[in-house]
Amino acid sequence: MRKKYKILTAIFFLFIGFSVSAQQNSAGKMFYVDYDIWKDEGYPGIYVKCPHHDSLNLGSEFTLEVWLRAYTFGENRKVFGKMTDDFNNGYVLGFENLQVYTEVFNPANHHVPRGDDGYMPVDSVWLHLASTYNGYGQLINYVNGKKVGEITVFPPGPIIENESPFIIGLAPWDEYSFEFTGGLDELRVWNVEKSESEIQQNMFNELSGNESNLVAYFNFNSDADSTVNDAGPNSINGVLKNSNSPAFTWANSDAPIGNSTMAQQFDIEASWYGKGADFNYATTENGFSLINSIEYKEFWKYIIFGHNNKSGKTSENAPSDADDSFERLQREWYVNTAGGFESDLVFDIAKASPNSETINTNGTNKNYVLLTRNNIDEAYKVVATANVAMQGVAYFTNIKLKDKFYTLGYSTKELQINSLNTEDYLDAISIYPNPAENFIFVQTELPVNIIVYNIMGKIVYAKNLESGKTEIDLSGLGRGMYVIKAHSENQIFNSKIILK
Template sequence: MKKLVCLYIFCSILSSQDYSVRFDGINDYAYVLDHSDLDLTSNYTLEAWIFPESFSWLAGIISKYHTNGSNGYTLRLNQDSPYTGLGFDELETNNSVLDVNQWYHIAAVKSSNGRRLYVNGLEVNLSGNPLNVNSNNDPIRIGSDFGGRFFQGRIDEVRIWNISRSEIEINTNMEGSLTGNEEGLIAYYNFNEGIDNTLNDLTGNEHTGVLVGNPLWTDGISVNGSLGDINYDETLNIYDAVQLVAIYLDNSLGNDQQLILCDTNQDDIIDIDDIVLLISWILGIDNSHLNGINNLSFFQESNSLIINPGENIAAIEIKFEEKVENNNNFNIPSGWIYKIKNDRLILFSIDGSSFPKDYKINLKGKTSIKSIKASDWSGNKQFKTKNSSNISQFKIYPNPFNSSFKVNINSLFNEVISLKIYDINGRFIKELYNGISKNEYNFDLNNYDISSGLYYVSLISSTKVLNKKVVYLK
């Protein structure tokens, strides 16, 4: 789980821009004519909010490199499939930095100490050999890189600085608007025109941008503090749920504001309960009539996992003793999706369905379960660790009995158990059962050569041994 530490007052977060421009990834872009102000080679910062709708090779975000050998600065997607990373002056991140249909703030900084790249205010690693950036006569393009490498998605709040901005400076105002008079700001486009094909430079330096192709004006980035709106598009949808899971599993970088929005139930912890609540909001589920969790159980045998989750389960998180392999043939119920990160597996419903009973999942490799947590549509949950007691009830009835009796067992998860009978002196008489645990057993001692008297029935599991005294009246 993620615990939140809020360093600012939640209600002080300001709403940002109303518009952005959506580029089609085919021939849309904006250009700004060359000017000496824009020939940056030593210290500079490039910033933008982006909302990628697909990923393609070296798709441009901000670029001044459009002719052979011009070697201008570039901020774009990376060159390795599936192109879900970023590139800055030919240094690159790994893939999986970005997801589709999510807003991201990107800041690329060049200084005398090298280059740094920030996603949502957090620095990400860059590798490779940096470009030796030169002044040139190329225009700046927004949404396009050299050779027509076009970006598909929305772009908003483009800022170009002739200084190297610090991490603190980037985080201070990335979620708000600028005045245009900030020190070092040489071009600033807030995309709030909403009409025509002109992007006004709000610095007063008159580096006007012109839209080319047929890009569309659409909703822009709006940091308005709505719980669950993690991708800032002012709509609660499945993309918010996927982003919440990615942040929870550390598959995606989340800024301080997004961490607040992830905590949908406002308990200062991000976990699967927040995922369930967000999905119920998205689907408009009325959970007032639903029953809570009961008799959650699972059984692992080799690389198979059998789950019997009880009623109305909306999400399951399983932690393993070791890293779990991501199986491309991972079979899950219809209407559910899953995410894996290292030793954690999360499954959750996206259509309001509950997890089916006795469902079998195949896992790659041999892994052992450390703990399991389930959350239902009503917010109820159950949690169990490997080392805690699995058996919550062990009853024998009738007692005394004549010939036959029943054993009732309640357990969180299924495991291999043994039921044995001993005489009053502790001498082993008979093993009545050895196998996967279940709720009820029926035994008839007439089938065995056992005389009347006092006996002990012993239940032996992986974590404990329980004994019950019984009286056999033959």
Template sequence: MRLRQKQKPTLKTSTSIYLRYAAIGMATAVVIFIVVFIYNSFVNVDATRAEGDFGGGVKGPGYALTFDGVDDYVALDDSFEKAGQFAQITIEAWVNTTAKGGNNVNDEGAIIDFDGNEYFSLYIDKKKGRVSFRTTDESETVNDLEAKDKVNDGEWHHIAAVYDGKDKVIYIDGKESASVKNAHSGQNLGTGKSRFGFIGEGSKADSYNGSRKSYYFEGSLDDVRLWHIARSLSEIRSTLTEKLSGNETGLLYYFNFDEGVDGITSDKTRGVTGTLSADLSAGWMASGVYMGDQSSYAYDADEYTYSIPGKGAVTVTITDGKPQGIHIYYVGAAPNDITLPDGIESLEGYYWGVYVMGNTKYTLTYDYSDYEGAIDTAVLVLAERPNSGAKWAHGNPQKGSKKLVIPNQTGTEYILGSGEETVMPIELLSFEAVVEGSDVIIDWTTTSELNNDFFTIERSRDGKEYQIVGTVDGAGNSDESLSYSFTDRNPMAGKSYYRLKQTDFDGKFEYFAPALVSYTTTTTEELMLSVYPNPSFNQTITVTVEGMASGQDARVVMMDLQGNAVFRQDIQDEGMGAVAVRIDPSNMSAGNYLVMVSTPENKYTKQVILRK
């Protein structure tokens, strides 16, 4: 049994970043140390360094470059000058832009360019907000492939463009966005004219930092990679959120922009230098890219776990929406920013990150069963931040059964910290909720209890707003293992959370980490799907779904006859008996489409005709 009063946490080793005031006699020295430390760590140390000095080595994604879209660029001191220079090629980059076009003479914003009319160019069409991949072969045939997905939403996106000697593909965030078969009739790329390259600008240069096209990129770029091989989708995904060494097979350039200062950047593979234009030398910034030393991933999964021996395990459980992909990455070094959030006395020397593609929310669970770090597990907490360019904040995790749980997440980084010990009068060994037939059974076990009045079982649809479903009396005082159970005979359809609240005789209480269940109703599902107007003469299309069970989830997708989705929305019945979805067809082409409603049990389709 732990004591209720606050106690100082115990460090088992010295690997954590640990700040604590010393005795009164040392107060002055401590104040001076902290002032100097903060100045050196978090204040710009020269005019061109990005905010947040990464002192002693680059952590996580390091730095990125921000381009103004007017005259910023990086000139690469390398050229191509051989006809058929590339039998295959893969280009990758992390991109963050809000460019809408219309403000520049040319609305192409080059990511990396060796003259798309002579070799290749990966660029953003600013008006459309879409990525394009332009290539030219040895017979001077030009092919321009445009992605279907927009990326000008102010979020970081991973772009990959591949030519495998026959076909071209563009991937956005690890998913295929566009492709073309037999793009160059099997020919290699490159006309043989000499062309030097640029990042953030279009090239027509036959000399270093020579003629340009005014194809200025607007936004931020990081981790630009050029390969002279065709990488498969699985290979792209495997390093999407993972740093490279620079020695990977087939890697030609690797610009990770981790210099963070002055006007030169260097490729980490062959040492090719890039000279920043005059104004761009002030464009260094702490990168917000999702990047670690090692990572793991799953696509089209609702739950995924990544564990590292001695470091614990991170589980991402999707609670809202349908994810396109889940990446979990690990950074084996202290973060760039070690400012301590309120309520946290130290931070661990490594951290985790989560990148979930798609409009989703998830619950983050950190299992510290095999944690071998520096902080006493009795006071473990989690801090969080949106990305490596932000400050840490207390995550206020729910704790139980050697787990820390934070619901309603959308994508962030997490670090273990040493919090204040505020201990309630029970030791919870386990808590679980499982579906049995038409019921949900909630079981939990305590190893000791002190002044324990009763337990409250609460249920939630979203992991945020909870309602009481029942109570169970506590044992008062006990030093023995005790097991409890409660049955919910009217569970919610679909996914829901159950959590335990313990209340003392004096009215004080504590919440424990929730358990997630997925309950499928046993009644036969019969939905009615209607689409109006049909045909639509560019009018708003209303899709109505009737017959869903209260709380039931479904997805509405409108697609062309080739299977390309032009609209997607997740819905949930809230007890009204019908759900209506409105689709704006103004940006769609005329033709025949299918509207499909998918539930865990069935799929329902209707054809709709769109006329312009």
């Protein structure tokens, strides 16, 4: 029976389009078209139309990139581009048959590189797609920052200019063709060919908008109604067509994208379903690695982290009860995460302090503590002691990380572990009985908003609750499995419930 409910849960999250929450993830908002509603509405053309701008005629070099979660990657869908309907100028980025499908057009050629490898599942994944072009005629495609396809356009030459609008969400030559359904985020257009390492460098964080060679940048974070803002240097703002369609929403994004603080970190790494076969793992050589409890098709979960590029040890910003034996790594890691899951943490002390004096490597598990703080000018708090410590490596298991800074400390004195605080309280929320018949009870310490979804992702109940114990009448719902989301200002709680 448990296996059956896991399958139903997977089906539910395949269809649910977005997370309804007062709290945005680090990724902000996204452009989202719900496939089922779009189909029921008669396939309306939902897209962004930006006016012609000379800077969008990219000439001899470009880099196009976007995060997206498609209803399916098996169909031929166009994501964004600029071209005319005679197919002799312009460019368009898209996908087909589980491969990137980027096309460049001029009167002499029309070429499409197809990768034979790479990791592109059919559905339920966030992927980062990028395509680059240079003056030598090389057109290269990337999936999740890794090269998957290349072709040489001959004769090489610049992409012919046009005065067509820049279109997001469907074929730029036809407002009713090849429409994209799903989520889009962090859409970027550059007038330079970026290398593989340059694409990887910024794919997990938002931009400032004034980067060199940036032409257009749509992160959708400030968008509302039909206005679509270009956060890049040219402010090529667009208009959302059919913005009143029930199939569309500016939804909270669950793409693995860090915030502006993450953009200041080094060696940014991430774990999310869609990364590849080992999506649970985020392994680095900088002293900090993670094993994450993200399961198959849990696309709404991610974790991103990077460090401050420091080395050595210090006793600064010690916990309030620390004594002279306390020391910590100078290197600290900033984390952005979404979806509420646990991770196993691995600190390699030597790798965290290359060519520098480091903290004691011969302690027991009780000597090593996980330290956290919200800002770099705060004192640290202890949130856990190591489960295992050996040969200069400290292991912490079943840790629920948050959008904070973390590092490893050492102390011969036993330090007080930080108790449950307001930011953590939803870990202790109680919803019962389960299975239930007509009523459930919600017990929580602080006010929350409760939303109940059926397995098709439709909201069937929503209510703001005060602290304490509240009875909820679900007698109007049919028998079956439902998902309950409870959210406060700081955290989201998810739970399955069976009505019998």
